Amino acid sequence: MLTVMGATGNTGKKVVELLLAAGQQVRALGRSEPRLGALAAQGAEVLAGDPGDAAFLTRAFRGASAVYVMLPADRESPDYHEAQRAKGEAIIQALRESGVRHVVALSSLGADQPEGTGLLVTLHAQEERLKALENTNILLLRPASFFENFLDALPIIQHQGINADAVEPDHAIPMIASRDIAEVAARALVQRDWSGIVVRELLGQRDLSYREATRIFGARLGRPELDYVQLPPEEMRQAMVQAGMSETFAGLYVQMTQAFNEDRVQPRAGRTADNTTPTRFEDFVAGLALDSANP
Numbered sequence: 061m062l063t064v065m066g067a068t069g070n071t072g073k074k075v076v077e078l079l080l081a082a083g084q085q086v087r088a089l090g091r092s093e094p095r096l097g098a099l100a101a102q103g104a105e106v107l108a109g110d111p112g113d114a115a116f117l118t119r120a121f122r123g124a125s126a127v128y129v130m131l132p133a134d135r136e137s138p139d140y141h142e143a144q145r146a147k148g149e150a151i152i153q154a155l156r157e158s159g160v161r162h163v164v165a166l167s168s169l170g171a172d173q174p175e176g177t178g179l180l181v182t183l184h185a186q187e188e189r190l191k192a193l194e195n196t197n198i199l200l201l202r203p204a205s206f207f208e209n210f211l212d213a214l215p216i217i218q219h220q221g222i223n224a225d226a227v228e229p230d231h232a233i234p235m236i237a238s239r240d241i242a243e244v245a246a247r248a249l250v251q252r253d254w255s256g257i258v259v260r261e262l263l264g265q266r267d268l269s270y271r272e273a274t275r276i277f278g279a280r281l282g283r284p285e286l287d288y289v290q291l292p293p294e295e296m297r298q299a300m301v302q303a304g305m306s307e308t309f310a311g312l313y314v315q316m317t318q319a320f321n322e323d324r325v326q327p328r329a330g331r332t333a334d335n336t337t338p339t340r341f342e343d344f345v346a347g348l349a350l351d352s353a354n355p
């Protein structure tokens with residue numbers, strides 16, 4: 061049995077599907093049984109509960125040969141750090157009490173640094189908690205920004221005819237397909253072929269700037285002229301709050317973009333054949349089912 065957190069999300073859903081396709085028994089976790097229905101129909105055991113509830117997670121992890129863990133981001137939480145800390149502690153308690161020996165943990169590029177990276181600081185803290193677990197083999201996956209983040213930009217593209225963020229337009233980032241993260245995670249959960257604490261940085265197929273990615277995304281939307289506009293940090297923060305995100309989440313997000321702009325979120329190992337993943341952004345956008353959302 062392999063247990064997967066965040067099973068309705070970007071990476072978790074794909075991890076579950078890959079494991080089922082490989083004939084594995086899978087326990088898929090989320091907060092809502094109906095949302096997990098499609099995975100149940102594919103053969104997963106589904107368990108609904110709060111990812112901040114250590115007793116729920118302990119039940120879900122117990123008996124698993126390996127688990128996939130993550131800190132789902134709560135964009136509306138008035139105290140983001142506290143919300144992530146509480147979920148992080150619940151995961152650690154459940155890992156201790158369930159006695160799971162192999163853990164694949166979704167972290168992020170930049171999580172090597174204890175401060176100055178906004179949202180990523182909570183992932184650094186979680187890495188440190190995981191590293192302190194005894195007798196547990198931990199694989200820390202550190203991907204860069206997901207291609208899927210561009211889907212979050214659809215409303216602004218629709219309403220304002222631009223893509224906007226606070227990252228510098230030509231700053232190249234090794235953006236990655238969540239599918240490629242899931243492939244690495246699923247393989248590790250099945251093979252359990254590492255021991256101790258192992259960090260694996262995951263970069264996309266190539267470094268890509270927001271300007272270039274916006275053009276490619278725009279072409280897929282039938283808007284080849286779509287422009288990327290860099291917002292000043294404060295304007296970006298306000299736009300996020302107006303869109304319903306909490307002040308703390310928006311502030312930390314903007315701090316993270318500044319860390320990108322200042323080259324403080326970097327792969328420690330540089331780019332290598334081993335940390336480069338296959339999916340091109342062009343192929344990702346070609347595969348999107350956008351018809352209903354297409355502005």
Ligand SMILES: NC(=O)c1ccc[n+]([C@@H]2O[C@H](COP(=O)([O-])OP(=O)(O)OC[C@H]3O[C@@H](n4cnc5c(N)ncnc54)[C@H](OP(=O)(O)O)[C@@H]3O)[C@@H](O)[C@H]2O)c1
Nearest residue numbers: 066068069070071072090091131132134167168204205206
């Ligand atoms: N996006 C990026 O560019 C990026 C880059 C590096 C690292 N990361 C990290 O990757 C992790 C997220 O991974 P992911 O993208 O695979 O997952 P995800 O799609 O963001 O979320 C996974 C699941 O979490 C649940 N969820 C949503 N909001 C929640 C909330 N407020 N409280 C509790 N659960 C909630 C949802 O499931 P249900 O609603 O069905 O329960 C969702 O399907 C985060 O830790 C993030 O920091 C992201």
